[in-house]
Amino acid sequence: MTETVVSIPALLARNADRLSGRAAYREKEFGIWQSWTWAETRDEIEALALGLIDAGLQPREHVIISGRNRPGLYWAMVAVQCAGGIPVPIYQDAAPEEIGYQLDHAEAVMAIVGDQEQVDKMMDAAQDNDRIRKIVYLDPRGLRKYDDPRLIAYADLQDRGRAKRDDLGAEMQTRRDAAQYDDTCIMLYTSGTTGRPKGVVLSNRNIIETAKASCDFDNLTEQEEILAYLPMAWVGDFIFTIGQAYWAGFCVNCPESPDTMQADLREIGPTYYFAPPRVFEGQLTTVMIRMEDSGRLKRGMFHHFMDHAQKVGPKILDGEIVSAWDRLKYRIGEAMVYGPLKNTLGFSRIRVGYTAGEAIGPEIFDFYRGLGINLKQLYGQTEATVFITQQPDSQVRSDTVGVPSPGVEIRIAENGEVYYRSPGTFVEYFKNPESTADTKDSEGWVATGDAGFIEDDTGHLRIIDRAKDVGKLATGGMFAPKYVENKLKFFPNILEAVVFGAGRDNCMAFLNIDLNAVGNWAERNNVSYGSYQELSQHPKVLEMMAEHVAETNESVAQDPMLSGCQVHRFCVLHKQLDADDGELTRTQKVRRKVIGEKFEDLVGALYEGKDEIYTETEVTYEDGRKGKIKATLRIVDAKVFPVRSDMREAAE
Structure with a gap:
């Protein structure tokens, strides 16, 4: 880690110089994949940052970002940082009441949103909010007759920024250079399982140290391909598509729409993939439905080879000793069942796959491992910048969540609650010192709210359940x-x-x-x-x-x-x-x-x-x-x- 790389904008500048011609983003639009190199990405982001400064954004002001996964909205998060502000992504399916709370709580002054639906909800939520100065929209369809003076098209704001480069370029550079390692990088809201969502403040140090350590753990490089389809307001999406992508320099691919996600996944064939258990459960349900609809011979062959995959697939994946006959039978299964199935799911090229968010059923986990997919579990939280534990290759089990991630310490309290501290430990809950003190003590230990224990022989953490539910x-x-x-x-x-x-x-x-x-x-x-x-x-x-x-x-x-x-x-x-x-x-x-x-x-x-x-x-x-x-x-x-x-x- 060099002293100059202390922020996401600094990583952007590094990648635009070192990886200028490599693809940084792709988006499928009208059935065609559009691509932007790292150099082109820098130009798009800087134009928007200059436009934001021209529109009056001041250092440390909050900007709400909402919409589906699109390069323009990912650029918006970095552009806000280049302009000295703090991005606050929120869930695109949030109701106006939820949005209104977050607008007020974050004291946001601008919003950058995806389309007409997001504009409508933002205007509804902000109708009594005098603080919101601009609402920037990426997709202009349906908005031609809107006359709210706060509205401005994303492309128009970029054009204004490009026109003001000579006047505002030095100011933007000054703001970028002013970023410190412990300054706020982003604020993300918790899911609000037990009450109002809390604003989790994460620093540049949190994001970059976590991204570096996790990339090293799984040897992630600029060769990786990922599909960005998870909510942009979720900390996992931010660390995968911004933190790790900017550290390693790999390409982020955005699907055309949620409806085409599975087809787009097959076309991209990601090498690095994350999905919560619900996604894996849904994909398995689809597979089982198709098998029930298939002929007797095909159904019988599927179940025969999948039974064998459950028995030997994980062992082969982990490099354990398997008999020659079992290996031969597995190869036959790979040709007839596993390979075509992985291709249908879009999993043919996955080198590293993770699941987290909730515990995944052992049977579901073993199903994918049996196919030869290197699916692993991690345990994390927004407050940890995701990573608390990870499963090293060849130490993957369905009943644990792995060992402490690099730089993470874990201890178990007398009541069984899991505590951790790490370079990724959040700074604070925004405007909530009481909850911050309740969650993080003076020595930096954070209470997870989960009950678990560390196995004596392996050092792996096992999570039993939420501490309040056990x-x-x-x-x-x-x-x-x-x-x-x-x-x-x-x-x-x-x-x-x-x-x-x-x-x-x-x-x-x-x-x-x-x-x-x-x-x-x-x-x-x-x-x-x-x-x-x-x-x-x-x-x-x-x-x-x-x-x-x-x-x-x-x-x-x-x-x-x-x-x-x-x-x-x-x-x-x-x-x-x-x-x-x-x-x-x-x-x-x-x-x-x-x-x-x-x-x-x-x-x-x-x-x-x-x-x-x-x-x-x-x-x-x-x-x-x-x-x-x-x-x-x-x-x-x-x-x-x-x-x-x-x-x-x-x-x-």
């Missing part, structure tokens, strides 16, 4: 809902699961069906339905769910510590859990407390032994209107398995 059953057994939920979600028919049981004699669950998977099953089995609600309560669907829960219980019964977490009764919800209804965070994490309170009547019915219950639930439609859906839900008793006496003794 508890005791009334019988004295351990209650860890996420462990059971992940097993339930392995089944393609189950999109989401929420398990209750803390302080109770036994566990109960809410389930969400996966409409794609169950709808496909219904079509194959001549089951007619008129709505999601009707399909979710169909007797055959409930019977199928009962089989999945029974299979899960049988697996849970094998764990001596958690065997008491078997699900005794469940109901299939009449609606999908939704972030717009407050039931999930914007990163799709379950807000367990909110769900428990919102569906208190259903929880009560489960524990009171009722066979069915009538309920009314408020929902938010796509246009923001509120409404109610009414339903009578059936409650199903699940098959529970006894715990072997030897396992019970082992647990005790």
